[in-house]
Amino acid sequence: MKILVDADACPVKSIIEKVAKNLHIRVLMVIDTSHILESEYSEVIQVSKAPDAVDIALINRTEAxxxxxxxxxxxxxxxxxxxxxxxxxxxxxxxEENIDLMMFERHLAAKQRRAGARTNTMKKRSKEDDLHFETAFLGLCSQALLN
Known part of the structure; x- marks a missing residue:
């Protein structure tokens, strides 16, 4: 088992590394050449800036x-x-229960953006957001280790 991170714009890389290090889980951070990332714990994999290069590299390394x-x-x-x-x-x-709806909502939002509508306003990330991620991520890591 390992953790793979789509790391180009990931705001929680340090939390991922902290949890993974405590649980002794290997981490792969995948970025494109327009980003610089150094880590003492994670393996950093840098790929080209081609469209979807990070996504393809990450998925090609993903296992059950x-x-x-x-x-x-x-x-x-x-x-x-x-x-x-x-x-x-x-x-x-x-x-498996929520991904189809999320993909459909993404499709609708893209359609609205092409028509000129604004579909989302991002709020500034808070400490509470980080704490919520850490709790959920720790739970997921524990679940994955049991499988």
Whole structure:
């Protein structure tokens, strides 16, 4: 079992490493060449800036029982297809029960954006957001270790 992180814009990398280190779980952080990331714990995998290069590299390394941390519903869906666990940066679990609806909502939001509508306003990340992620992530790691 390992943890794979879509690390380009991931705001919880340090929390992931802290939890993984405490539980002795290997971490792969995947980034593209427009980012710089150094880690004393994680293995950093840098790929080209080609469209979806990070997503493809991450999924190609994903195996059943792994944990994938991503904001991308498409990556989460592919991870679930490989029988991996998936979670976003806010601690929301992606599951077989909720991924179809999330993908559909993403499609509708993209359609609205193409028509000129604003679909989302991001709020500043808080300490509570980080704490919620850490709690959910620790629970997911514990669950994955038991499988």
């Amino acid at each position: 029982g792994d944990i994938v941390v991503t904001q991308d519903y498409g990556v989460a869906s592919m991870a679930l297809g490989r029988k991996a666990f998936a979670i976003n940066q806010n601690g929301k679990y992606y599951t």
